[in-house]
Every structure is written in structure tokens, then in C-alpha cells.
Amino acid sequence: MMKANNKNISPLLTLIGAGPGDPDLITVKGVKALSKAKVVLYDALVHLDLLNYVPETSIKILVGKRAGSLSYTQDEINKLIVKYAKKYGRVVRLKGGDPFIFGRGKEEIDYATKFGIKNEVIPGLTSSTSLPALQGISLTTRGVNESFWVVTGTTQSGLLSSDISLAARSTATVVVLMGRNKLLEIISIYKSLGRENLPIALIQNGSLPNEKIALGTMKTIEEEVCRKGVGTPAIIVIGEVVNQHPDYLFKTIEQKLLQDYSKN
Amino acid sequence: MMKANNKNISPLLTLIGAGPGDPDLITVKGVKALSKAKVVLYDALVHLDLLNYVPETSIKILVGKRAGSLSYTQDEINKLIVKYAKKYGRVVRLKGGDPFIFGRGKEEIDYATKFGIKNEVIPGLTSSTSLPALQGISLTTRGVNESFWVVTGTTQSGLLSSDISLAARSTATVVVLMGRNKLLEIISIYKSLGRENLPIALIQNGSLPNEKIALGTMKTIEEEVCRKGVGTPAIIVIGEVVNQHPDYLFKTIEQKLLQDYSKN
Numbered sequence: 001m002m003k004a005n006n007k008n009i010s011p012l013l014t015l016i017g018a019g020p021g022d023p024d025l026i027t028v029k030g031v032k033a034l035s036k037a038k039v040v041l042y043d044a045l046v047h048l049d050l051l052n053y054v055p056e057t058s059i060k061i062l063v064g065k066r067a068g069s070l071s072y073t074q075d076e077i078n079k080l081i082v083k084y085a086k087k088y089g090r091v092v093r094l095k096g097g098d099p100f101i102f103g104r105g106k107e108e109i110d111y112a113t114k115f116g117i118k119n120e121v122i123p124g125l126t127s128s129t130s131l132p133a134l135q136g137i138s139l140t141t142r143g144v145n146e147s148f149w150v151v152t153g154t155t156q157s158g159l160l161s162s163d164i165s166l167a168a169r170s171t172a173t174v175v176v177l178m179g180r181n182k183l184l185e186i187i188s189i190y191k192s193l194g195r196e197n198l199p200i201a202l203i204q205n206g207s208l209p210n211e212k213i214a215l216g217t218m219k220t221i222e223e224e225v226c227r228k229g230v231g232t233p234a235i236i237v238i239g240e241v242v243n244q245h246p247d248y249l250f251k252t253i254e255q256k257l258l259q260d261y262s263k264n
Numbered sequence: 265m266m267k268a269n270n271k272n273i274s275p276l277l278t279l280i281g282a283g284p285g286d287p288d289l290i291t292v293k294g295v296k297a298l299s300k301a302k303v304v305l306y307d308a309l310v311h312l313d314l315l316n317y318v319p320e321t322s323i324k325i326l327v328g329k330r331a332g333s334l335s336y337t338q339d340e341i342n343k344l345i346v347k348y349a350k351k352y353g354r355v356v357r358l359k360g361g362d363p364f365i366f367g368r369g370k371e372e373i374d375y376a377t378k379f380g381i382k383n384e385v386i387p388g389l390t391s392s393t394s395l396p397a398l399q400g401i402s403l404t405t406r407g408v409n410e411s412f413w414v415v416t417g418t419t420q421s422g423l424l425s426s427d428i429s430l431a432a433r434s435t436a437t438v439v440v441l442m443g444r445n446k447l448l449e450i451i452s453i454y455k456s457l458g459r460e461n462l463p464i465a466l467i468q469n470g471s472l473p474n475e476k477i478a479l480g481t482m483k484t485i486e487e488e489v490c491r492k493g494v495g496t497p498a499i500i501v502i503g504e505v506v507n508q509h510p511d512y513l514f515k516t517i518e519q520k521l522l523q524d525y526s527k528n
Contacts, residue, residue, distance in 0.1 A: 024293035123394035
């Protein structure tokens with residue numbers, strides 16, 4: 001009986017990008033796949049409302065790190081995917097943002113493929129493009145710039161990516177993910193290139209009710225980030241387009257006045 | 265009576281990114297906004313199935329260019345937005361991909377704002393990140409690269425963006441949008457830097473049933489694009505990560521054999 005049942009199972013790994021935070025920023029395709037999942041392995045940054053799309057009888061496991069709680073290693077997650085796909089069929093890996101943008105989704109697919117498990121990818125909104133947009137900042141703007149560059153602040157070795165020094169020399173809007181703890185280092189790179197008046201923004205918990213944003217220039221952003229209490233996870237947006245934010249002009253005038261005041 | 269009615273109208277412009285093609289790749293938030301729209305102004309690259317979410321009584325106008333038919337200028341679109349928002353309230357601008365990634369969405373918002381019309385942005389999946397993902401190509405991969413760079417192939421002046429020469433010197437995965445007609449120019453930039461073995465892919469009509477893909481290196485891609493008949497609109501993906509495509513290895517061996525054969 002058990003054997004006959006197993007024969008009918010078609011193991012499938014579906015990687016879904018949940019988007020930047022707001023549960024309504026998942027795709028329709030993502031919702032449809034969630035509603036057919038037998039098992040969902042979800043990351044800590046995924047909004048819990050998304051689990052409402054999953055059948056009640058399905059298995060839901062938090063595999064990501066949440067403050068204080070233990071998490072699964074990447075190797076353990078890989079093994080869970082294979083185990084559950086073989087046992088139950090449709091396994092969904094639900095990841096924040098997009099699974100292929102600094103998401104390690106490829107590693108999970110490669111592992112599962114070794115065990116003959118088919119896969120599909122349902123892309124999600126990456127925070128790098130969607131969070132600036134939600135704040136009224138267009139990463140590309142005709143007549144201002146012709147490209148944008150997305151860099152990780154934290155590489156495999158834990159260091160700041162050396163690509164950031166190159167990016168700082170280009171005209172591209174630069175978005176740094178996972179770079180909050182490297183902010184001072186990033187600022188000093190831009191300052192050393194004489195770009196201390198370049199606009200910069202930090203966005204924490206983007207698209208969620210507890211969203212925080214700090215706006216300024218390379219000169220003023222450090223103080224502004226402290227004042228607003230912007231922590232992790234946050235994205236950093238660097239470039240002239242940041243001045244499109246509705247509060248930017250007001251903010252920079254306020255910061256100028258504060259600096260002048262503190263000098264006197 | 266008419267006056268009282270107009271008083272109740274709250275003009276609102278909602279910019280929605282429809283995603284790369286497949287109508288299921290729009291966000292849930294986008295669907296909800298479409299279902300409340302009084303007027304939808306949509307681009308030619310938007311899938312017509314998305315109009316099924318719009319109430320039957322609402323106005324739907326194609327404002328983008330479709331082969332052979334006349335299109336509205338950007339100025340005419342701006343004026344339509346203001347006119348309809350004042351008359352009917354909720355106006356949706358439905359654009360392919362993401363409205364803030366080479367989408368000119370910002371210009372429409374700026375124009376409407378001048379007339380006191382509020383706005384909101386609902387980001388969409390940009391083809392630059394989502395189409396490679398759907399083909400199994402992860403734009404960033406641990407141990408391979410630490411960034412990706414998205415550049416337009418066609419600037420305001422009609423020329424290839426000079427950012428591409430810079431990007432070609434970086435380790436970033438480079439994605440060129442609207443660059444199909446500049447392919448030879450792009451190849452020659454990479455070849456001049458000695459990167460003739462770098463993997464490259466072109467994807468046309470990504471995420472749709474008529475999707476086409478060409479895979480190769482800087483040396484072989486031109487012939488492969490011809491053989492596959494890859495036209496516009498297409499995106500170009502350049503970088504080592506392109507070899508993650510399931511067909512890549514097979515393709516490059518086949519191309520090598522063909523080249524050797526034609527030499528003999």
C-alpha cells in the first residue's frame with residue numbers, strides 16, 4: 001500500500017521568491033504554487049501571512065534564522081528538500097526577495113538535481129529594485145543615468161565586495177544588499193573619490209509597517225542613520241536618483257541647518 | 265449633480281509593473297489595484313489576460329506601440345493620465361517589467377504630481393532578473409560573482425550606453441536591456457578586452473510560450489542568434505553564470521564541433 005503510494009509521487013522542488021516583505025508583493029504564480037505545496041520550507045524574512053495560501057494539512061517548517069532561535073545549516077536544508085520531495089512530492093522553498101539574487105537558491109537546486117529531483121523557479125521581487133520604487137526612487141531615470149548595479153556588502157569571506165570600489169567609479173545607481181554593517185567603509189570609499197555630496201539612502205524593513213528610511217549625502221548619512229535608528233536588514237541606495245525621494249530636499253536643508261548650527 | 269459627483273473623486277495614479285510577460289508573474293498587489301481601476305492605460309508588451317482583472321465597465325486603452333499601429337507619445341500619455349484621473353479617480357498605468365527600470369514611470373508621476381494627482385507605485389518583476397532565473401541562470405552565485413549590473417543598450421540619444429565598456433571590465437554579471445540591435449557592438453567591446461570565451465545568452469519573449477534562447481560565447485553567439493532567429497525584444501545576459509543553463513555545455517560542444525567541421 002505504502003509502496004503504491006510512493007510510486008505516484010513526483011518529487012518537485014519549487015523555489016519561490018516571496019518579495020521584499022509585504023505579503024501582497026508575491027506573484028500570482030507564487031500563490032498558485034503555494035496552494036499546491038505538500039511541504040513548505042520558509043526563511044525567517046518571509047511574511048507569515050503567506051503560509052495562509054498553503055493547505056492546512058501540509059507541512060510548514062521555518063528553516064531560517066530568527067533572533068535567538070536555532071537555524072538549519074545550508075546542508076541540513078538541502079537534505080530536508082530531498083527527503084521531503086521523495087516522500088511527499090511538491091516541496092516549496094520560500095525565500096525572501098528573489099531566490100537567485102544573493103539567495104543561494106542555485107545551491108539548493110544543484111543539490112536536489114543530484115538526487116534526480118526536478119525543479120522550477122518562480123522569481124520574486126528583489127528588494128534591490130522594489131524597495132527604492134516603493135519609496136518613489138527610480139533606479140534608472142532618462143537623462144540622469146543609464147544603468148544600476150547591485151552588489152553584496154557581505155561576501156563569502158565576510159568582507160566588503162571589492163566590486164564596490166569599481167561601482168563607486170561608475171555612473172550607475174549602486175544598490176548594496178546586506179551592507180548595513182559596512183556603511184562606514186562604503187562612505188569612506190566614496191569620499192576618497194571626492195563624491196561626498198552624492199545622495200544616499202538606507203531602507204530597513206522595506207514595504208512593511210515598521211519601515212524606516214534615512215536620506216542624506218555621504219557627508220550626512222551616518223548621523224541620519226543613527227538618528228533614525230536604521231538597523232539590519234537594510235538596503236543601501238547610492239546615486240543622484242536618490243534625490244527623487246519626496247523628503248530628500250527637505251532632509252538635506254534640515255541637515256545643512258543642523259550642521260551650521262552646531263558650528264556656531 | 266455632476267459637480268457633487270466630481271467632489272467625491274480622489275484622483276490617483278497607480279503605476280503597476282506587469283512583469284516580464286507571463287500574466288501570472290504580476291504581483292497580488294497589482295491584481296488588487298487592477299480590480300479597482302476606473303481607467304487602465306496599458307503598454308503593448310503587457311499580456312492582455314491581465315485586463316480580465318479590470319472591471320468590465322472600466323476604460324481600457326492601449327497606449328503603447330504594437331507592430332503597425334499608431335501609438336501615443338509620452339506627452340499624450342501624460343495628458344491622458346491627468347484627464348482621466350480628474351474625471352474618474354483611479355487611473356492605472358500598466359507597464360511591462362518594472363515601471364522604474366528603464367520604464368519612464370518617473371516622468372509620468374512627475375507630470376501628474378504637477379496637477380496635484382497623488383500616486384503609488386506597485387513594482388513588477390524586471391525582465392533583467394526574472395528571465396535569467398526562469399532559465400535556471402542565477403545572476404549571482406556564491407564563489408562566482410558578487411554583483412550584477414543592468415545597463416540599457418539604447419540610451420536617449422540612441423547610442424549604446426558607455427556604461428557597457430565599464431561593465432565589461434568588472435566581474436559583475438551584466439544584463440543589457442533593449443540591446444539586441446547593438447549585439448555586434450557589445451561583442452566587439454568584450455573581444456577587445458580579451459574576453460572572447462565569456463558565456464553570453466539572449467532571451468526573446470521570455471516567460472511566454474514563444475520564448476527563444478540563444479547560448480554561446482562571445483565567439484559563437486552571433487551565429488547562434490541567427491540560427492535560432494532571436495529578434496527583439498530580447499535581453500542579453502553576460503557572465504560566467506550563464507554556463508549554469510542546463511543546455512549550455514551541450515550547446516558549446518555542438519558549436520565547437522560545427523566550427524571544427526567547417527574548418528575541414
